[in-house]
Amino acid sequence: MRPPGQTVMVLNGPNLNLLGQREPAVYGAATLADVERLCAAACERYGYALDFRQSNHEGVLVDAIHAAGAAQAQGTLAGVVFNAGAYTHTSVALHDAIKGADVRVIELHISNVHAREPFRHRSWLSPVAQGVMAGFGVRGYALAIAALAED
Numbered sequence: 001m002r003p004p005g006q007t008v009m010v011l012n013g014p015n016l017n018l019l020g021q022r023e024p025a026v027y028g029a030a031t032l033a034d035v036e037r038l039c040a041a042a043c044e045r046y047g048y049a050l051d052f053r054q055s056n057h058e059g060v061l062v063d064a065i066h067a068a069g070a071a072q073a074q075g076t077l078a079g080v081v082f083n084a085g086a087y088t089h090t091s092v093a094l095h096d097a098i099k100g101a102d103v104r105v106i107e108l109h110i111s112n113v114h115a116r117e118p119f120r121h122r123s124w125l126s127p128v129a130q131g132v133m134a135g136f137g138v139r140g141y142a143l144a145i146a147a148l149a150e151d
């Protein structure tokens, strides 16, 4: 069990601002604000503060990973729950950022990417992630926070 009082960063990539209206049959009806509330409740359970972010821009996500690495090195961050959206399947830059920042990341997908199109089966994040959560809907965010806390 990790010491309480740390922060968990929940980082969301492109198009996740559209949750609730975007392909609801795949991603469900919850909005990103709902996800933030769910993450806040999960963090509260473990005594974590929440740093919840979303960006559609790869470089902004790289910067967030660097900041997370610095915070983890200082002992103030427990780790990152990262739904990189489509950048999961394309971004060597995010792979390198996670590796370079030496930050603990749980890769997260709302949908089961392995049951979808073949181009979603490849992840640049998985080789540098501590673990992968996929297919549990938005509940997966809470499960990933629990995984960080109970490790």
Ligand code: DQA
Residues within 6 Å of the ligand: 014, 015, 016, 083, 084, 085, 086, 087, 088, 108, 109, 110, 111, 112, 113, 120
């Ligand atoms: C996603 C799956 C990705 O393939 C997709 O590009 C997304 C969302 C998910 O949460 O299931 O944007 O990461």
